[in-house]
Amino acid sequence: MFNRFLARYIKYILFLLPVVWLVALAVSFAEAYFYPGVLLKHTSIEPLLIYLTFGIAGSFGFYGSGWKKQPIRSFRTVSFYSIYVFGLGYYTFYLLEKIHYPNYVFSTFHIHPLELGTPLALSIYAFIISSKDVLLVIRKNPEILYKWFPVVVITSWILVKSFIDLGTSVARDVSFIIKNPTASYDQKMEEKLGKKFYDYVLFVKKSTPEDSKILIPPFPTWPWAQSGNIPYMTYFLYPRVLLNGEEYSPKYDLNKEDIDYVLLTWGELDAPAGVQTNGWPKFDVKAEKIVYMLNEGKTVEREEDYIYKKVENKQMWGLIKVKK
Amino acid sequence: MQVLLIFILIVVFGYLFSSLIIKDLPLAERGGLSYLLGMGLITLLIFFFSWAGIKITATSIIAIVSGLISLLFFVLVLLKRKIEIRLPNVQRIFIELSWFEKIICLVIGVIFSLSLLIALYYPVYVWDALALYDFTAKIVAQTGYFVQIANQYFYFAQYPLLVPLGHTIVYLFGGSNPQFIYSLYFFSFAAIFYSVIRKGASRPAALFATLLLVTTPALFAHSTFAYTNLPYTAFYVIGIIYLYIAVTRNRPDYLLMSSLLVGLSTWARSAEPLWLAEILIVLIYAVRKKSIYSALIFLVPFFIIQQPWNIFQARLYGPTLSTAGQISLIPAILSTGVDFKRIWDVSLYVYRNVVQSWGPILAIFLIAVFFDIKNWITRKNLIMLLIILANFMTIYTGTYLFSIRFQEWKDIPDSAIRMSMFFPPLMIYYISLVLGKVSPKDK
Numbered sequence: 001m002f003n004r005f006l007a008r009y010i011k012y013i014l015f016l017l018p019v020v021w022l023v024a025l026a027v028s029f030a031e032a033y034f035y036p037g038v039l040l041k042h043t044s045i046e047p048l049l050i051y052l053t054f055g056i057a058g059s060f061g062f063y064g065s066g067w068k069k070q071p072i073r074s075f076r077t078v079s080f081y082s083i084y085v086f087g088l089g090y091y092t093f094y095l096l097e098k099i100h101y102p103n104y105v106f107s108t109f110h111i112h113p114l115e116l117g118t119p120l121a122l123s124i125y126a127f128i129i130s131s132k133d134v135l136l137v138i139r140k141n142p143e144i145l146y147k148w149f150p151v152v153v154i155t156s157w158i159l160v161k162s163f164i165d166l167g168t169s170v171a172r173d174v175s176f177i178i179k180n181p182t183a184s185y186d187q188k189m190e191e192k193l194g195k196k197f198y199d200y201v202l203f204v205k206k207s208t209p210e211d212s213k214i215l216i217p218p219f220p221t222w223p224w225a226q227s228g229n230i231p232y233m234t235y236f237l238y239p240r241v242l243l244n245g246e247e248y249s250p251k252y253d254l255n256k257e258d259i260d261y262v263l264l265t266w267g268e269l270d271a272p273a274g275v276q277t278n279g280w281p282k283f284d285v286k287a288e289k290i291v292y293m294l295n296e297g298k299t300v301e302r303e304e305d306y307i308y309k310k311v312e313n314k315q316m317w318g319l320i321k322v323k324k
Numbered sequence: 325m326q327v328l329l330i331f332i333l334i335v336v337f338g339y340l341f342s343s344l345i346i347k348d349l350p351l352a353e354r355g356g357l358s359y360l361l362g363m364g365l366i367t368l369l370i371f372f373f374s375w376a377g378i379k380i381t382a383t384s385i386i387a388i389v390s391g392l393i394s395l396l397f398f399v400l401v402l403l404k405r406k407i408e409i410r411l412p413n414v415q416r417i418f419i420e421l422s423w424f425e426k427i428i429c430l431v432i433g434v435i436f437s438l439s440l441l442i443a444l445y446y447p448v449y450v451w452d453a454l455a456l457y458d459f460t461a462k463i464v465a466q467t468g469y470f471v472q473i474a475n476q477y478f479y480f481a482q483y484p485l486l487v488p489l490g491h492t493i494v495y496l497f498g499g500s501n502p503q504f505i506y507s508l509y510f511f512s513f514a515a516i517f518y519s520v521i522r523k524g525a526s527r528p529a530a531l532f533a534t535l536l537l538v539t540t541p542a543l544f545a546h547s548t549f550a551y552t553n554l555p556y557t558a559f560y561v562i563g564i565i566y567l568y569i570a571v572t573r574n575r576p577d578y579l580l581m582s583s584l585l586v587g588l589s590t591w592a593r594s595a596e597p598l599w600l601a602e603i604l605i606v607l608i609y610a611v612r613k614k615s616i617y618s619a620l621i622f623l624v625p626f627f628i629i630q631q632p633w634n635i636f637q638a639r640l641y642g643p644t645l646s647t648a649g650q651i652s653l654i655p656a657i658l659s660t661g662v663d664f665k666r667i668w669d670v671s672l673y674v675y676r677n678v679v680q681s682w683g684p685i686l687a688i689f690l691i692a693v694f695f696d697i698k699n700w701i702t703r704k705n706l707i708m709l710l711i712i713l714a715n716f717m718t719i720y721t722g723t724y725l726f727s728i729r730f731q732e733w734k735d736i737p738d739s740a741i742r743m744s745m746f747f748p749p750l751m752i753y754y755i756s757l758v759l760g761k762v763s764p765k766d767k
Contacts, residue, residue, distance in 0.1 A: 151691060154684050155536070158685060165541035166539060166541055174441070174442070177445050185447055192446060230478060231455035231479045234459065234478065238459070
């Protein structure tokens with residue numbers, strides 16, 4: 001009965017298939033352009049039903065004999081190129097979102113980028129069901145279905161995942177390169193290491209003689225992951241000698257150890273809540289002067305001792321010259 | 325310009341050296357090997373000369389490289405070896421490619437260009453690269469010494485010198501940014517990888533496998549900054565594949581090349597004794613073949629490359645850092661008895677930080693293993709599978725021992741991920757062997 005029904009009506013279903021595909025595409029674009037759920041709200045039609053109709057109509061392809069006819073072959077070609085176009089569009093919007101900020105694509109193009117996955121999926125499905133020759137090969141060699149199909153699917157998954165991961169990591173770098181093709185060494189380092197930290201380490205380098213001994217924050221500790229790391233800081237401050245202090249005490253007798261400077265650093269990272277707080281040193285230091293680093297390369301010098309209570313919870317960056 | 329000149333000389337040295345060991349190689353493979361061998365052996369020799377008291381300067385490096393090139397040239401002429409450079413007609417080859425192949429080539433080309441662009445644009449900036457490698461490189465370039473001053477600096481000799489001396493060469497020859505070195509490692513690795521798969525597979529299959537390799541996010545990322553992991557992976561993976569070819573095709577020349585490459589991988593990173601797995605395979609091969617000669621071909625060059633740095637580190641920091649020192653600790657560590665909770669913890673750690681980092685490649689790898697077993701696994705494929713398993717077991721055992729010795733063993737999961745970066749390329753090769761039926765054909 002079912003087979004007789006198919007034999008009689010299959011050609012109409014197959015010729016209708018491209019039309020259903022176009023309707024499904026139109027719906028998915030509307031959902032992407034306006035907002036997800038727009039069709040349901042204004043027409044009470046669930047878009048999933050339309051996609052499902054396309055899916056069921058497409059599955060008749062397994063029985064179809066009219067695939068060699070021109071419209072269906074054209075349908076296959078169109079769906080093949082649609083995969084490229086929609087795939088590229090989806091990827092481009094995804095990267096734009098990553099390069100700029102979340103919601104960039106919607107605020108600029110009025111498109112919900114994630115919704116563009118639907119036309120891509122519809123096109124992939126359309127291509128698979130219209131590839132009658134592939135289906136026939138599978139029917140004759142069922143091994144393909146369990147041997148090669150998982151491999152093809154997983155390989156495609158790997159490639160898509162790799163392109164998304166690569167795109168994410170490359171997008172930011174390439175976008176910076178395009179915007180700043182002639183950036184200086186310092187600008188590039190600011191971009192990579194963080195402006196605050198890089199400016200600070202240059203300030204310390206400029207404000208201390210090469211033969212000085214400097215006390216830096218404890219390590220390993222979260223807020224001073226960069227400024228407390230001796231090998232890392234040595235890269236910038238060599239040949240100055242660096243020593244790690246403790247969070248609440250200098251660890252060394254500053255005068256006995258002939259320490260010239262103590263870093264005054266808020267910390268590059270936020271301290272873990274309830275465990276630690278930002279700001280170092282958390283002890284008083286008898287000082288000749290304190291040089292505070294302000295924004296835009298400005299500095300302020302004060303001839304006073306360092307009293308931790310005075311600067312507690314203030315985002316201070318500077319350098320304490322130890323009184324000897 | 326001077327940097328370009330010295331790198332051309334290094335590649336020429338690598339070219340002649342590889343021609344001395346293996347006669348016939350496709351151009352892509354020869355080119356890739358030339359760079360790997362050139363960088364590895366020249367930096368190793370600079371270290372030897374520095375140990376002998378010779379100052380590391382631009383002049384001494386030029387003298388070493390030129391002297392070695394002349395010597396190799398003389399030996400090659402003496403052995404009547406042809407030195408052929410057949411430049412391919414790239415335009416003709418490209419026209420002959422199918423659309424599928426053209427698209428893959430184009431994508432690979434874009435990925436290479438992006439890698440080089442990012443590496444050339446950004447200065448050295450990654451933490452370990454600054455603190456460990458580039459700092460050492462700059463001090464060596466300034467002073468001309470390494471061995472003589474190593475104990476004066478913190479972290480100066482924690483890692484072998486492949487990476488720092490590569491940077492030193494760039495600085496001494498007037499360069500300011502050595503990061504292009506890593507893009508070149510990436511290109512060389514991909515070129516050799518393509519060639520070894522192409523030995524038994526169709527061109528589209530080999531190109532596709534290479535595409536999978538170059539789109540591996542971790543490998544790409546490491547081609548744009550100065551870490552030891554990419555050079556290590558390149559040396560180690562190609563070394564293993566050559567070992568596989570040597571064992572399955574009975575080729576002593578490949579065995580020797582494998583020994584050099586696995587040895588040079590320890591010149592990039594010496595902390596992980598993963599090479600024990602290869603030694604095991606070579607010993608089994610030698611016993612089965614009843615030939616001590618096969619074992620010696622691998623072991624002698626390997627230890628000539630691997631031991632000097634070990635000895636140097638042991639003298640500087642004491643014997644615990646040396647491989648022998650580490651192995652000698654095993655009985656004491658194991659005397660603590662079997663701890664099932666630790667085994668569970670280590671398994672979980674390895675799964676989360678090593679196995680999961682392989683991503684979906686693992687799924688295809690398991691499918692390949694399934695079909696290999698279903699089709700009564702061939703001896704050739706079994707060898708590759710054994711090598712991969714032996715490496716995995718070495719990592720697992722190493723992590724277990726590390727967890728007993730150090731309380732903070734779980735603190736650096738990133739390091740475990742980076743350490744196991746070499747698995748995906750090996751898996752891709754194994755998948756090609758099984759699903760693509762690309763076992764190297766016996767000549």
